[in-house]
Amino acid sequence: MSGINLIDLFNFAVWGILFLAIVVQLFRSIRIVSTRTALIVERLGKYQATLGPGFHVLMPFIDVVTATQDLREETIDVPPQECFSKDEVKVEVDGVIYMSVSDPVKATYGVTDYRFAAMQLAQTTTRSVIGTLDLDKTFEERDMISQAVVDTLNRAGQGWGVHVHRYEIKNIKPPATVQDAMEKQVNAEREKRAILAGAEGDKQSRISTSEGTMRELINLSEGERQRLINEAEGRAAEILALAGATAASIEKIGGALVQEGGEQAIKLKLSEKLIGNIEHLADRDTSVIFPANLTDMDQLLQALGLRIEEKST
Incomplete structure (x- = not known):
């Protein structure tokens, strides 16, 4: 009786193990694949399919997932x-x-x-x-x-x-030795660029200074030129004004001569001026030679009065 019980228990255990294996295999045949993942399925050692994202059911004991590939970067x-x-x-x-x-x-x-x-x-x-x-x-x-x-x-x-x-x-x-050499080379290049930049700056400074001096000299020369032009224009205007006044005076004198009594008036004016000039000459240490005939007023005026007028003008 005990032998029968042991056999029954053994059979029960075997069937239980088989049932459990089947259940486990059934659960393993159900696969849910996530996004960006792929499962490689083999059937009896041969490639069968590639399972993409989603729900899949495999054949128990025949289909086997041999690899899982992650498709993400x-x-x-x-x-x-x-x-x-x-x-x-x-x-x-x-x-x-x-x-x-x-x-x-x-x-x-x-x-x-x-x-x-x-x-x-x-x-x-x-x-x-x-x-x-x-x-x-x-x-x-x-x-x-x-x-x-x-x-x-x-x-x-x-x-x-x-x-x-x-x-x-x-x-x-x-290597460390090469790094040191490269650093020294970089420092040398940096110092070289600094020296070149300084020289270029000094060059530009000298150029700017010389250009400023040149412009200053040009401005000074332009100013002097303009001053001389203004002075020349002023003298020319003065000469023109004097010439205009002289011409107007001569024109007035000419107009007075052609009028009645104009010549006598001119002679009288010249006589007065002659006498005034003689008075001025008397105040100076000057020797004056008069014509022999002082009664000839025309000759006297011509010899003395007009010359004195020329000197006074």
Whole structure:
């Protein structure tokens, strides 16, 4: 009786385990896939399907999910590595890859580990590109190096089912001795630019000063020229005014001579002036010679009066 009970218990346990396995497998056959995720399903060891986002039911004991691929963009750190530039200077370079899975099937079956493969290919490509550049160019051509790595990874990624969006170089570290030499070179270039800037400033200052002096001299000469012109115009105006007054006086005298009694009036005026001039001559230590015939007024006026008038004018 006890033997029968043990057999029944054993059978019950076996059937219980089988039932539990079936239940577990049924639950495992139900898959809910989230967004930007893909499941690779194999049936009896052969690729069957790629499950996208949503609710899916697999065939128990036959279908197996062998891989889960995340389709979101991810970053992969490329560890530092030693590279030699064209001028045989050792530098240490590291970077980061931004990539995503574009084909889950190829990412599963095309390469064992696409992350490790991409990292290794990025390192070898970086070494190759830096080997074609001088040390100074490696700092200037970061974009070119990054683009070369991206192009190489994308060509290989077509078979790996991945797409590389960009590659960024984080650090390029030359040896300490080279860093010191580069710093000294930078300081020398900076001092050189400062000296050139100072010389250029002094040059501009001298040019500005000379231009200011030249403009000052030009202004002074223009002012002197204008002053002389004004003085000449003033003298010319004075001469014209005197000439105009003299012409008017002569015209008046001529008009007086043609009038009745005008000639006698002129002679009388000249006689008065003659007598006045003789009085003035008497006050001076001057010798005067008169004509012999003082009764001839016309001759006397002609000889003395008119000459005195010329001297007085």
